[in-house]
Amino acid sequence: MRIGDLSAATGASPRSLRYYEDQGLLSSARSTGGQRHYPETAVERVRLIQSLLSAGLNSATIQDVLPCINNEAIRTPWLAARLDSELERVEAQIEDLRRTREILAGLVEQYRVEPGVTTGNEVGAAKLS
Amino acid sequence: MRIGDLSAATGASPRSLRYYEDQGLLSSARSTGGQRHYPETAVERVRLIQSLLSAGLNSATIQDVLPCINNEAIRTPWLAARLDSELERVEAQIEDLRRTREILAGLVEQYRVEPGVTTGNEVGAAKLS
DNA sequence: GTAAAACTTGACACCCGTGTAAGGGTCAAG
């Protein structure tokens, strides 16, 4: 498949796919004319990249982590620590978001209970912690 | 309290506090010499701002949402929809992160089971370390 | 063989909260 097909299959723009390759996250075969060709497995790989990116891992970190997903041989203690710390970071991030969600949910809830009516009981201050 | 005190109390840099003010998220009284003075309540407000920022709301959105936390009078159906969509976004983000966490946790788990020990199906474990 | 669609590389721009430096003013203690 060519870059347009992979783009369509994953939702990642061609620009992004080239960027992933640039950063060493994705590889491609080239046609005689120089155009990129991908195997079917690239779809899943791109999805994984997107997932890790959206979790806040930068491309350098993903480059460290990605190979070990496909190749057990290169797993090292250093990499284990790296993974562990990333996992920790993501979990902390989830916790932060959960707290913020409660703040937002509290506000939304008030709208639902008394739409457009004052309650005499302020929201944000109480739900902050 | 002055900006340094507020900074110390919240962990936000003076730079950030001025930026929040610039964006209309935070207000301050000024001394005759032009220096900012904050009431105690500013501490909580800054914490809220930080929380919303880390949840991915940008300052324009926060500016829309923040007033309604302290002043019910300005709540509108439009704002309700806004809050709702932000809440939805945050929840989707949490779900995404959860999935990614599972990926990372899976990898970390593998390390725990076989910490640096060859398994017999590895080809070149020694090569790279 | 020709046109259109798709691809190539390279470069520049954006977002947007934050860091940082310059050059100067304020304020409280000595």
Add this chain to the structure above:
DNA sequence: CTTGACCCTTACACGGGTGTCAAGTTTTAC
């Protein structure tokens, strides 16, 4: 008054993934 800590505004830079334009090449379809 002086000193040193603190604060002021202005302005430039960054990260890092993505959008987008430009100018040229390849592939596909007719």
